[in-house]
Amino acid sequence: MHAAENKVIDEARQGEATVVSTSLSNEKGKVYIESYGCQMNFSDSEIVASVMAENGYAGTRNMEEADVIFLNTCAIRDNAEQRIRHRLSELKGIKKHKPEMLVGVLGCMAERLKEKFLEEEKLVDMVVGPDAYRDLPNLVNQATDGDKGMNVFLSLEETYADISPVRLTGNGLSAFISIMRGCDNMCTFCVVPFTRGRERSRDFESIMQEARDLFANGYREVTLLGQNVDSYLWFGGGPKKEFRKLTDEERSNAVDFADLLEMVASISPQLRVRFTTSHPRDLTDKVLEVMARHNNICKYIHLPVQSGNTRVLSVMNRGYSREWYLERMEAVRRIIPDCGISTDIITGFCTETEEEHAETLSLMEQSAFDYAYMFKYSERPGTPAAKKMQDDVPEDVKGRRLQEVIDLQGRLSLQSNQNDIGKEFEVLVEGPSKKNPEEYCGRTSQNKMCVFPRGNAEKGKYIRVKVLACTSATLLTEITGYID
Ligand code: 5AD
Numbered sequence: 001m002h003a004a005e006n007k008v009i010d011e012a013r014q015g016e017a018t019v020v021s022t023s024l025s026n027e028k029g030k031v032y033i034e035s036y037g038c039q040m041n042f043s044d045s046e047i048v049a050s051v052m053a054e055n056g057y058a059g060t061r062n063m064e065e066a067d068v069i070f071l072n073t074c075a076i077r078d079n080a081e082q083r084i085r086h087r088l089s090e091l092k093g094i095k096k097h098k099p100e101m102l103v104g105v106l107g108c109m110a111e112r113l114k115e116k117f118l119e120e121e122k123l124v125d126m127v128v129g130p131d132a133y134r135d136l137p138n139l140v141n142q143a144t145d146g147d148k149g150m151n152v153f154l155s156l157e158e159t160y161a162d163i164s165p166v167r168l169t170g171n172g173l174s175a176f177i178s179i180m181r182g183c184d185n186m187c188t189f190c191v192v193p194f195t196r197g198r199e200r201s202r203d204f205e206s207i208m209q210e211a212r213d214l215f216a217n218g219y220r221e222v223t224l225l226g227q228n229v230d231s232y233l234w235f236g237g238g239p240k241k242e243f244r245k246l247t248d249e250e251r252s253n254a255v256d257f258a259d260l261l262e263m264v265a266s267i268s269p270q271l272r273v274r275f276t277t278s279h280p281r282d283l284t285d286k287v288l289e290v291m292a293r294h295n296n297i298c299k300y301i302h303l304p305v306q307s308g309n310t311r312v313l314s315v316m317n318r319g320y321s322r323e324w325y326l327e328r329m330e331a332v333r334r335i336i337p338d339c340g341i342s343t344d345i346i347t348g349f350c351t352e353t354e355e356e357h358a359e360t361l362s363l364m365e366q367s368a369f370d371y372a373y374m375f376k377y378s379e380r381p382g383t384p385a386a387k388k389m390q391d392d393v394p395e396d397v398k399g400r401r402l403q404e405v406i407d408l409q410g411r412l413s414l415q416s417n418q419n420d421i422g423k424e425f426e427v428l429v430e431g432p433s434k435k436n437p438e439e440y441c442g443r444t445s446q447n448k449m450c451v452f453p454r455g456n457a458e459k460g461k462y463i464r465v466k467v468l469a470c471t472s473a474t475l476l477t478e479i480t481g482y483i484d
């Protein structure tokens with residue numbers, strides 16, 4: 001993975017605004033796409049780009065020359081939405097000189113606010129939810145004729161399985177493959193089930209085809225994406241409750257996440273396979289065993305814990321206890337001893353006490369996470385927590401608890417990297433390091449960024465490196481071998 005791209009990915013996972021602009025190639029008009037939020041959203045922008053290109057729209061990286069601007073938005077926390085509002089106010093300036101320019105708001109914030117967007121933001125011409133991207137050319141045509149349009153229909157079936165994404169970001173080595181859409185978990189704090197609808201899995205054959213094509217086109221790393229990948233199940237399509245209606249024989253033919261992972265890994269030992277996000281309740285030993293069996297399935301799991309206290313986990317409706325989570329961590333360490341593990345943490349969720357927060361800190365120490373994405377609780381309108389609970393932890397307390405979590409994770413990340421000093425790792429070479437172009441960089445299977453003097457390293461090839469020193473973010477290494 002390229003350093004710059006990875007920054008995009010890291011920021012993306014935090015649900016923060018990250019901008020990706022792009023070029024498509026056609027003639028009907030020029031489209032500029034800006035993406036915010038998680039990897040799933042970035043992956044969706046690639047579907048949007050494909051739908052628009054198929055319909056004759058060219059892309060541009062220059063917003064000023066665009067005929068259509070799409071903001072693919074995120075609603076995960078209030079600050080994500082604030083940034084998008086701010087961006088829209090900037091767009092007003094551009095639209096002043098260019099009144100014929102169309103602005104479409106896509107994605108999660110569009111789905112959350114629906115027609116309110118058209119009422120509140122006069123500049124917006126289209127509001128389009130995550131399951132309605134096939135309708136975009138139609139909505140653009142309509143808007144060209146002066147009719148503002150909206151499609152926020154959430155589907156039980158749409159997976160865009162037949163759409164070949166236009167790769168917008170990256171360096172031609174790493175790509176996302178969306179394997180499912182939506183989420184059925186109903187964590188009380190989370191807006192995603194409302195913005196992305198019910199969980200549905202994508203046909204495994206179309207996933208395999210996409211992965212094979214990427215490999216044939218020189219890609220060397222794919223990341224399988226879903227809100228809860230462990231829940232992936234292909235049995236012919238549609239919502240999961242239909243699975244119960246199948247005969248025993250039909251059920252035995254179903255493809256679960258472990259099966260899918262194994263199939264993708266078997267495409268080539270040269271193709272690295274990553275995935276995100278796992279759910280602690282659903283992560284099975286079967287998945288861990290498949291990971292352990294295949295060298296090219298990266299030894300890295302993102303396993304969001306959210307809180308270290310069982311009562312808080314229960315009011316979050318996470319479906320597991322502190323003990324369950326720690327048992328899953330033990331299973332990971334037992335089955336994949338060298339696995340990198342990262343997590344997500346929310347501080348100051350409704351009713352969280354000081355003692356309960358202290359349990360988050362102790363769980364972090366016990367788990368020795370390599371990395372964490374850490375957030376203050378942000379109430380999202382319409383979620384179960386917003387409807388039934390009081391956002392009663394004062395802002396300054398949330399902030400102080402967050403700082404404690406960040407400080408602790410800083411120490412744990414440094415410790416994790418220090419533990420690697422003297423060890424050897426296999427690295428996929430990405431190219432020149434961003435900070436120092438004299439050096440090259442690449443990631444270990446555990447997802448740690450390594451820098452090294454170039455030697456004979458070539459982008460897209462695997463090498464072995466030895467760790468000489470580290471910072472809390474990077475391993476400073478030297479090449480010890482080249483792998484064919
Ligand atoms: N407030 C703060 N953080 C949240 N997340 C999800 N919803 C909220 C919210 N309302 C965090 C969770 C999740 C990550 C993607 O964002 O930690 O795992």
Ligand code: SF4
Pocket residue numbers: 015036037038039040041073074075076107108191192195196
């Ligand atoms: Fe944001 Fe939607 Fe992704 Fe959640 S699913 S992080 S709300 S873009």
